[in-house]
Amino acid sequence: xxxxxxxxxxxxxxxxxxxxxxxxxxxxxxxxxxxxxxxxxxxxxxxxxxxxxxxxxxxxxxxxxxxxxxxxxxxxxxxxxxxxxxxxxxxxxxxxxxxxxxxxxxxxxxxxxxxxxxxxxxxxxxxxxxxxxxxxxxxxxxxxxxxxxxxxxxxxxxxxxxxxxxxxxxxxxxxxxxxxxxxxxxxxxxxxxxxxxxxxxxxxxxxxxxxxxxxxxxxxxxxxxxxxxxxxxxxxxxxxxxxxxxxxxxxxxxxxxxxxxxxxxxxxxxxxxxxxxxxxxxxxxxxxxxxxxxxxxxxxxxxxxxxxxxxxxxxxxxxxxxxxxxxxxxxxxxxxxxxxxxxxxxxxxxxxxxxxxxxxxxxxxxxxxxxxxxxxxxxxxxxxxxxxxxxxxxxxxxxxxxxxxxxxxxxxxxxxxxxxxxxxxxxxxxxxxxxxxxxxxxxxxxxxxxxxxxxxxxxxxxxxxxxxxxxxxxxxxxxxxxxxxxxxxxxxxxxxxxxxxxxxxxxxxxxxxxxxxxxxxxxxxxxxxxxxxxxxxxxxxxxxxxxxxxxxxxxxxxxxxxxxxxxxxxx
Numbered sequence: 001x002x003x004x005x006x007x008x009x010x011x012x013x014x015x016x017x018x019x020x021x022x023x024x025x026x027x028x029x030x031x032x033x034x035x036x037x038x039x040x041x042x043x044x045x046x047x048x049x050x051x052x053x054x055x056x057x058x059x060x061x062x063x064x065x066x067x068x069x070x071x072x073x074x075x076x077x078x079x080x081x082x083x084x085x086x087x088x089x090x091x092x093x094x095x096x097x098x099x100x101x102x103x104x105x106x107x108x109x110x111x112x113x114x115x116x117x118x119x120x121x122x123x124x125x126x127x128x129x130x131x132x133x134x135x136x137x138x139x140x141x142x143x144x145x146x147x148x149x150x151x152x153x154x155x156x157x158x159x160x161x162x163x164x165x166x167x168x169x170x171x172x173x174x175x176x177x178x179x180x181x182x183x184x185x186x187x188x189x190x191x192x193x194x195x196x197x198x199x200x201x202x203x204x205x206x207x208x209x210x211x212x213x214x215x216x217x218x219x220x221x222x223x224x225x226x227x228x229x230x231x232x233x234x235x236x237x238x239x240x241x242x243x244x245x246x247x248x249x250x251x252x253x254x255x256x257x258x259x260x261x262x263x264x265x266x267x268x269x270x271x272x273x274x275x276x277x278x279x280x281x282x283x284x285x286x287x288x289x290x291x292x293x294x295x296x297x298x299x300x301x302x303x304x305x306x307x308x309x310x311x312x313x314x315x316x317x318x319x320x321x322x323x324x325x326x327x328x329x330x331x332x333x334x335x336x337x338x339x340x341x342x343x344x345x346x347x348x349x350x351x352x353x354x355x356x357x358x359x360x361x362x363x364x365x366x367x368x369x370x371x372x373x374x375x376x377x378x379x380x381x382x383x384x385x386x387x388x389x390x391x392x393x394x395x396x397x398x399x400x401x402x403x404x405x406x407x408x409x410x411x412x413x414x415x416x417x418x419x420x421x422x423x424x425x426x427x428x429x430x431x432x433x434x435x436x437x438x439x440x441x442x443x444x445x446x447x448x449x450x451x452x453x454x455x456x457x458x459x460x461x462x463x464x465x466x467x468x469x470x471x472x473x474x475x476x477x478x479x480x481x482x483x484x485x486x487x488x489x490x491x492x493x494x495x496x497x498x499x500x501x502x503x504x505x506x507x508x509x510x511x512x513x514x515x516x517x518x519x520x521x522x523x524x525x526x527x528x529x530x531x532x533x534x535x536x537x538x539x540x541x542x543x544x545x546x547x548x549x550x551x552x553x554x555x556x557x558x559x560x561x562x563x564x565x566x567x568x569x570x571x
Contacts (some may be wrong), residue, residue, distance in 0.1 A: 022100040025114055025510045030093040033128045034140040037085040039338035041355045047384035050075075050084050052406060059213035061220050063408045066171040067132045088134040095138035095439075099300060109311045112136050112319065116303055119323035122248040122292070123299050126329050136172035139165050140179060141300040147183060148266050150195060153381040159195035163202030170207050174221070178280055179273060179297045186272035187265055197389045220404065237285040244292040245278070249299075252322030253306035260309050267308070270301040345440050349378060354439035359389035361437040365445065366422040370415075372397055372451075374553055375426045380405050397455055397552055413456045414483055421451045423551070448551060454493075455555040457481065459545040463561050473563070474530045477545060479517040489513035494548040497529060497561065510548065533565050540564050 042050070052060050052068035053075065059065055069090070075083035096117075105113065117123060126133045131410075146162035169176030180200075181404045183190075190196040214221060247255055257274040260267075277298040281290050310319045336342050340353040351358070360373060370393040371386055373379040379396035388396035396406045407413070424445045425432065432444040460478045469475040475497070481487045496510040509531040519525045529545070545558040 012390070022105075022110055022113075024098075025110075026093050026096045026100075029096065029117075030089065033089045033092075034082070034086075036128045036334060038080075038082040040081060040384060041353060042081055042084065042127070042388060043129065043337075043350050043352055044131075045381060046084060047382075047388050048380050048406075049130055049132075050388055053386035055410065057213060059217070059221065061224070061404055061409050063132050063173060063221070064171045064210055066135050066168065067130065070135065071130060085128055085130045088130050089128055091135055091138045095141045095300070096524065098141045099303070102145050102148060102304065103308075105307070106311075108316075109307055112310050112316060113303065113314075115319060115327070116250075116253060116306055116322055117325040119252065119330065120248075120299070121326060121330055121333075122296060123303075124334070126293060126296055126299075132173040133293050134172075136169055136175060137296050139168040139172060139301050140176075140297055143169060143179070144270075144300060144304075147269070150193075150199075151187070151265055154193065154195055156195065156198075159198045160202065162196075163199035164206070166199065166203035166249075167206035170203065171210065175294065175297050178277065181418060182273045182276040183269055185276070186269040217409065220409065224404075233286045235313050237289050238282070241282060241285045241290045241292075245295060245300065247326075248292050249295075250303065250323060250326050252319055252326070253302055256306045256309045257302060262304050267305070270305050273301040274298040274305065292376060324347045349381070350543040351439055351441065354437075355385055356389045358437045358439035358441065359386050361435060361439075362386060362422075362424075362443065363390045363392060364447075365447075366392065368392060370395060370419060370421045370445070372416070372421050372423045373531045374423060374551075375541060378426075380407075383407070396433075397453075408456055409458060411482075413453060416451055417483070417485075418450050418452065420447070422446070423448055423451075425553075451551070452549065452554050453555075454487070454547040454549055454557070455552060457487065457547065457557055459495075459547075459557040461545070461558065463559060463563070466563060468563070468565070471534070472530055472532055472566075474528055477527050477529055477558075479519060479525045479527065481521065481523055481525075484521050486521055487517075487519040489517040489519075491516070492550050495527075495529065496546055496548060496554065497531065497543055498546065499536070499541040499543040501537070501541050503539070505537075507536055507541075536565055538566050 035181055047064075049067050052063075052065075053071040056068060056072055057065060060068065067088075069262040071084050071086040074088075076085035077083060090475070099113070103109075105142055126137065143162065143165035146158055150158035150162055166176065166180055169179065169357065257271050260271065262271055277295050281294055284290050310316055319495055337352055345351055345353050371383070372395050373386070374397040375381040375382060379398055383394035383396035386392070393416075395416060396405055396407045397413070398407065422445050424443050425442050425462075426444070428434070428444050429446070432446045435443050435445060437443060458480045460480065461475055465476045479487075491512050491514065493513045494510050495513060496508055499507045499509075509529075511529060511531075517525060541563045542560045543563055544560055546554050546556045548554045
């Protein structure tokens, strides 16, 4: 009887193995991810991207609009976290279909791909978290499928699919540009292919609405990504990039592109994309911090190359030894995100559990008052997450000189002027109270009646109008009131200039607004800001103007301008 039962079980298992194919894998993968997104709280920047979807446009300050559209579509069908992430999950599953169609994988090759997919931390993370990288890499495999079809068949359909997929990549994230660049560099014969030009023209035409949005808003995204992120070289950025990429991609596959010998043009392209992407972002560490997920565009190329590499070997023991620890780790992390089985609730800036309770705790002190988060870069995370979980208004004040936010693009600050608000800051401040939230983080807050702020008031100056003398410098400035009501500056309000030289030494001069300056609605006030440069060395300086209102942090109200100080009395 027992022997008969064992034979029956073995027959069932063998039948399952025989019938199991890539579509079964994708279906199971999709179902598990749907369970994951319904049980995992919003983390990282997901709240900010959800905030995008509250008002659909052709562009946003940080990113193109595709992710916002996917979130809007999902939340219109399903409430909560699942709605935010639903179409990202479905789109990635569609991408997996193209992964298995891109080559003639045998049964062993498919098994290798299953193991690789399950063991890449970065791929698993992006699969269910609402990041712009998710549609980016989902359309990247469709793009590669179309590209391979183009070089094999060179027909109109391949060209159209290639162009449309490039456009969708661009609407996901600007990193699509380097993806296409490495395709071209790997195959310069494309420059003689009329269908390639058709693809590029089609993608550019489809991308015009976003370019028009950028033009109408003075190209904020391009200015930020090209210039705003630039900083001085720090060795820590280089070390962190390398030390993060190895575990996030996986030691079992990250070396493959460097040793794999391409068998054809398509393999050569995959190698160019993977190695090129790694080198590109490695060089970017010389100008600033590089986030670990920025290399996501090379995920599908490295998966394909790794599958071919291990398929060419006699056995898969090396792959199993190198990937199994990552697979187990990913499984434990996924369970933790869904169930909170570990006492750890935070890593770096993210909190993984208790965000809803955190929002409820803030709501107990705020009621229906708008909540202003002035917590640095964290405000862009906390304000939308508070709105998501409490259904009340949260606003991020982010006065960074090199970066703005979508809250500023949409002028949310104007909506809370003269209203009763709660303001939350990073540390203790005058008149603040402390609240211990159930998420495990303390907040410092203060209730403010008839709130007034000037963070989004623009200050303009023309470098040509600066009167630069040995004993004094006079800078004519224009304060622009874009609001539909007057601005009233008292002696408690101050204007300041911050100057920083090439040696990164900063000088700050502060002046009060005398005589209770009043600027009428939609009007401009002209002032002269005068200061003495006696303590400043001869050098080139970048300077900005800002306003101190005594409530919010000193704001940055002008763009960066340049000033040369010469003939100073001190060296």
